[in-house]
Amino acid sequence: MTIHTARVTTKTATIEQVKMYLPSNYRAFDVDEEIFIQGFDAAGWTFNDYIVPRLASGMIFLTTECEECTVPYDEHDEGCDACVALKPDVPTGSISHGTHRTVDLLDAFLGFLEMQRPALYDEVLYAGGDAAQAWRLGWLHDDQDVALAAADEWLSEDVWSAMESIAPAGHTFGAHEGDGADFGYWPIDEDED
Numbered sequence: 001m002t003i004h005t006a007r008v009t010t011k012t013a014t015i016e017q018v019k020m021y022l023p024s025n026y027r028a029f030d031v032d033e034e035i036f037i038q039g040f041d042a043a044g045w046t047f048n049d050y051i052v053p054r055l056a057s058g059m060i061f062l063t064t065e066c067e068e069c070t071v072p073y074d075e076h077d078e079g080c081d082a083c084v085a086l087k088p089d090v091p092t093g094s095i096s097h098g099t100h101r102t103v104d105l106l107d108a109f110l111g112f113l114e115m116q117r118p119a120l121y122d123e124v125l126y127a128g129g130d131a132a133q134a135w136r137l138g139w140l141h142d143d144q145d146v147a148l149a150a151a152d153e154w155l156s157e158d159v160w161s162a163m164e165s166i167a168p169a170g171h172t173f174g175a176h177e178g179d180g181a182d183f184g185y186w187p188i189d190e191d192e193d
Contacts, residue, residue, distance in 0.1 A: 003119045004047040006062040008035040013060045021055050025126060027118050037062070038119040042126055090116055090168050094176070094184040102151050103140045105183065109159050110135070113166075120162050127158045 008018055008028075015035050018028040026039030041047060052062060064072050096108035113121040125132045131150040134140050140151050163173045167185055176182035 003038060003040050003123065004051075004064070005036060005038045005119075006047075006051075006064045007067070008037070008055075008060060009063050010060045017058065018055070018060060021058055021060065022051070025122055026051060027122065029118070040119065040123045040126070090166050090185065092168055092171055092185040092187075094182050096183045097179075098181050100181055102148055102155055103135070106135050106140070106151065106155055106159065108183070109155075109163055113159075113162055117162075117166055120166065124158050124162045128154045 004026075013035060015028050015030060018035055018037065022028060022037065022039070023045040025042045025045050026037055028035060028037050030036075037051070039047075039051075044050065055062060066072075095112050096105055099105065110121065110124070113124060125136070128135070129150075131147070131154040134147045135151060140147055160173075167173045170188055171185040172188050173185055174183065176184065176186055
């Protein structure tokens with residue numbers, strides 16, 4: 001899935017007004033007194049065919065191009081200061097320590113994603129289906145083999161991929177070399193290449 005990013009160009013719009021027009025797969029947030037929306041297409045709630053016309057019906061207009069560098073937000077990872085502000089630096093180091101329990105890892109990784117990349121968090125929850133629903137409702141327990149098997153698959157595929165996708169330059173996501181129960185972002189050892 002592609003995460004779409006756009007800036008609200010209607011100066012009189014408030015973040016509360018923008019949020020009222022968005023389905024759950026899109027979020028509105030402030031960056032330096034500008035309102036942005038970010039999210040992914042799902043179940044007919046698409047950026048071009050739903051989000052843009054829906055906001056326009058309330059006289060709220062968007063641009064997908066950065067005002068400073070004129071590159072579409074979705075087409076670059078670095079860009080100017082304004083673009084970089086949309087993707088703050090991911091902290092390095094430990095995220096989860098001392099456990100391999102699926103529920104504990106999901107709590108730590110998804111909590112981290114929700115804070116660092118809310119739109120990616122929403123995308124991962126959507127991809128998780130029943131396993132995500134069970135996690136959100138607190139239904140994952142050690143004695144529920146079927147639910148845990150689905151959650152293990154979700155963790156090892158979608159959640160893990162999302163965590164890897166936001167690894168800072170020169171770092172990798174995974175278990176610490178000296179402690180297999182310490183998960184986070186660790187520097188890539190240049191000597192191994």
